[in-house]
Amino acid sequence: MLQGQSLADCLEPALRELADDRERGFCSELCYGFCRHYFQLRKLLQERLAKPLKKRDLDVEVILLLGLYQLIHTRVGDHAAVNESVRLLQRRGKGWARGLVNALLRGYLRDRGAGVVSDEFIEADSYPAWMQQRIRADWPERAEALFAAGNERAPMSLRVDSRRLSREQALRNLAGAGIEAEAHPLVENALLLVRPVPVDRLPGFSLGLLSVQDAAAQLAAPLLDCAPGQRVLDACAAPGGKTLHLLQQTPEIELLALDKDEQRLQRVRENLDRAGLSAELRAADAADVDAWHDGRSFDRILLDAPCSASGILRRHPDIKLLRKETDIAALARQQRRLLQALWPLLRPGGRLVYATCSIFLEENEQQIERFQRDHPDSVEVTPNAVQWGRSRPFGRQILTGDQAMDGFYYAVLEKAQAR
Numbered sequence: 001m002l003q004g005q006s007l008a009d010c011l012e013p014a015l016r017e018l019a020d021d022r023e024r025g026f027c028s029e030l031c032y033g034f035c036r037h038y039f040q041l042r043k044l045l046q047e048r049l050a051k052p053l054k055k056r057d058l059d060v061e062v063i064l065l066l067g068l069y070q071l072i073h074t075r076v077g078d079h080a081a082v083n084e085s086v087r088l089l090q091r092r093g094k095g096w097a098r099g100l101v102n103a104l105l106r107g108y109l110r111d112r113g114a115g116v117v118s119d120e121f122i123e124a125d126s127y128p129a130w131m132q133q134r135i136r137a138d139w140p141e142r143a144e145a146l147f148a149a150g151n152e153r154a155p156m157s158l159r160v161d162s163r164r165l166s167r168e169q170a171l172r173n174l175a176g177a178g179i180e181a182e183a184h185p186l187v188e189n190a191l192l193l194v195r196p197v198p199v200d201r202l203p204g205f206s207l208g209l210l211s212v213q214d215a216a217a218q219l220a221a222p223l224l225d226c227a228p229g230q231r232v233l234d235a236c237a238a239p240g241g242k243t244l245h246l247l248q249q250t251p252e253i254e255l256l257a258l259d260k261d262e263q264r265l266q267r268v269r270e271n272l273d274r275a276g277l278s279a280e281l282r283a284a285d286a287a288d289v290d291a292w293h294d295g296r297s298f299d300r301i302l303l304d305a306p307c308s309a310s311g312i313l314r315r316h317p318d319i320k321l322l323r324k325e326t327d328i329a330a331l332a333r334q335q336r337r338l339l340q341a342l343w344p345l346l347r348p349g350g351r352l353v354y355a356t357c358s359i360f361l362e363e364n365e366q367q368i369e370r371f372q373r374d375h376p377d378s379v380e381v382t383p384n385a386v387q388w389g390r391s392r393p394f395g396r397q398i399l400t401g402d403q404a405m406d407g408f409y410y411a412v413l414e415k416a417q418a419r
């Protein structure tokens, strides 16, 4: 269905064709919800279909799944959901499946009415089997809570540029624009909106006074702790949320932002332009050091590594469909390659922050454990006396939904001074 493309990329052109915000909102809700609960809906459908549908009838299957999604997870009236599903069939020229769709959806409603099927659903069912297994293996005592948290809708979180605007003033500005928000309980410059709004409604967004960024992602720049004049590398920078934060926090740094994806790098530029800031931007494979490095060492390196994104399923539920089990080992290899290539570029006494938006141990603490074993000149200085996340044998983990944050991992490493 997504054919490897992200839902956001698929949806963007489709939404533009719709008439108004209400239709766009409904369409988004259906698509995101469909992905969020795809595995649960598919299981239910398989239980109720006498025989599987043919490959060429994928559209009929999607209509059935969407119908079930509306019956189970939305406030769309039952009859409206069934009738709309049948109408969709007709539009696809699949009128022959009317009987099937009617019978299946009405059968579900009948069974629910009779108490044969429960309204309650098992949160884990909305995950592919391999993800369920990995989450249970990595977080045996937290697995059920993680399944539930990953099925939630994430709050819209903002970061205030504290050099130009206080959080209190930002809250007043938002209230003045009719937008309800509250201060994040733990992260200094973070705000949580009660309801998401389009960014162009946010007062000061176009000037970079406010940025959309989860509170967990806002921890990277303070952990890097840059000082004026330092040479800083943001090795995997796009779309630039953390690049902008680094510069807003310490505008006097010399920042090089790399990303191997030229198109995504354009988004870093747009983010910096919005706030009237600039950095050296370069499209390159950060691990291919010879291709881009001028030989000067860095005081600070941020490696916000490509990862499974298993900590942000609530924002990007399509990851449940797109990610394969075999991707994890491949991602872990890429992360290792990046860590190994970048470490020699850090000056003695310098600091590297390793970050992922993953909750899988293989990409996080196991990665850092191995790195530290292979690099005796690395000293872990991840702070312990903080309230966010949980201390791990290596680094610090925020689990999805903890303290209203995305799932994130941080490890802070310093390079020992040469003796």
Ligand SMILES: C[S@@+](CC[C@H](N)C(=O)[O-])C[C@H]1O[C@@H](n2cnc3c(N)ncnc32)[C@H](O)[C@@H]1O
Pocket (backbone or CB within 6 Å): 217, 235, 236, 237, 238, 239, 240, 241, 242, 243, 258, 259, 260, 261, 264, 284, 285, 286, 287, 304, 305, 306, 307, 338
């Ligand atoms: C987690 S995202 C970074 C998010 C970004 N730091 C932010 O805060 O907005 C990971 C990025 O790494 C980039 N990437 C993946 N492999 C890379 C490599 N070998 N060298 C440079 N960039 C890479 C991807 O294109 C992607 O944009």
